[in-house]
Amino acid sequence: MNKPDVKIEGFEGPLDLLLHLIEKNKYNIFDIPIVEITEQYLGYLEHMTEVEADFLSDFLVMASTLIAIKTRMLLPKEEKEEEEEDDPRAELVKSLIEYKMYKYAALELKDMELDAGHVMYKKATIPKEVRQYREEVDPAELIRESDVTMAKLHNLFQTLLRREADRVDPVRSRFGTITRDEIRLEDRMAEIQAEIRGLKSIRFRTLLTRKRGKMNLIVSFLAILELMKTGVISIRQEERFGEIMIDSLEG
């Protein structure tokens, strides 16, 4: 459980990284452009190389929070007259400000420690004549006064074992090491572009036959959406549940 402090490119955690992005871009912390910041945040994660799984997972939790907020903000707002809808970012802003507050306090403490570090104390110098009177702590008396019995000690030990068992989070412990996806979005986008090059159009189904697996399906789908957005392709579907055709817009 004792792992060294890890930092990702100098960031102590997801909040630290977010604060950095906000400050770098001079965003208003109370009105964070969530789309931009999510993109930048994910951009940082992309460049993380060998990071401990536990630490990375903290960053991933934040990534999913950001995406969730982004989604909520993109959804059409329900028409509610009586009350203004809560800003989906409110919780995040609160965390950011609280974190910032302690980060600031830590800086103050650092200065204080520097000043206080110039003060020295002295060890006990009890004169011999006085020390002779010194009595050792009598463990028996200590135990009697603290009202401890073997039975109590026994119960305590049992409680501790139970707590230890509780603490090993049964949900998380079932996850293995988090590994990088084998199929990367960029790679898949490049592959699709290569496949479609020189052709007028291609069936979506054809793209999937080359590679199998649920992950492939998802990444391929995302890749197509991304290529559409960047204007490399367009897609059409003649009828419901019909074949999805991918048309090349290049050349």
Add this chain to the structure above:
Amino acid sequence: MEQEESRMNLMAALEAMIFSVGDAVEEDELIRALDPERAEDKEYQKEVREAVNALIASYEDENRGIRLIRLDSRLQLCTKNEYYDPLIRLVNMPKKHSLTDVVLETLSIIAYKQPVTRAEIEKIRGVSSDHAVNKLLEYNLIREVGRLDAPGHPILFGTTDEFLRSFGISSMDELPDISPDQLADFQKQAEEEAGIEVPV
């Protein structure tokens, strides 16, 4: 006159005790050691407390190289920091642990929010903080102060006397203010530095 004399004697006895013990010592213990029979006497307690204050004041004289400080209800002698230079030439300073930013951040959360569980610290920092907590325990800057009466009975942490000493404060009240107002100021400063205006 007699009273004056007795205060002087008290001051001398207090000085002798605080000096010998070296470590921080409880004011109440000093009272009991001075005169066990009168330890419960309010009048006597007041007399001793006045002598303690007089002793503290006498050390503040600029010609003194040491001072008497309070750490909560405890008293301890220490050197004045302006004499640090000749001191380090003479004494091998015990190696000061240098606190990393991560550790300091964790410590500031514990200092301001104590008693606090590890889960609360992690929630604020957004990352697991086991290593930092253990380092702080090792440096004796924090300690376990009990367990929270909640599922799992998590350990509660708080700061120690060593924390007060290391940061040169005599009680938690002396910690710099970090209220939201303070943060607003802080924000303003940052904005000015950045040269932009942010509507709040």
Add this chain to the structure above:
Amino acid sequence: MEQEESRMNLMAALEAMIFSVGDAVEEDELIRALDPERAEDKEYQKEVREAVNALIASYEDENRGIRLIRLDSRLQLCTKNEYYDPLIRLVNMPKKHSLTDVVLETLSIIAYKQPVTRAEIEKIRGVSSDHAVNKLLEYNLIREVGRLDAPGHPILFGTTDEFLRSFGISSMDELPDISPDQLADFQKQAEEEAGIEVPV
């Protein structure tokens, strides 16, 4: 006037140095620490020696509980012996030694899992417990019983005879058992609470 002031500063610096060393310290060492560049300067040496004498004299005031004494060419601060009585009472004061929860938890682990390393204790408690281990060593309730044949050769702790005596038992065999069945129960309980099955 200027000389007067510098003597005062010298006195303060000397006091700080002699205080923090605790033991007797050579006058020559003090001179070197004060100003390494002028340490060989006869004039400066004289100045420091005069400051030392003035400091000794200032401590002779009857209101002081400590005094500065010379031992050959060395200097040391010590308590005046007329204040031994309160000092003895203070040192002997039945310290409020009490077994805190942290200490008791640690003791229970050592009692039932001995011989056990610090790391194992930490694993069970979920937090480093060095402070409690040190307290138990001080109270003579536990002792080092050997070293584990593993990397780093960590110390193994076990209970002492004092421990047995204090609890009025004659051997560790009398400790209440914690059977493997019980351990399995704990595990099961934890799983049920979490609502899922944990592959063991």
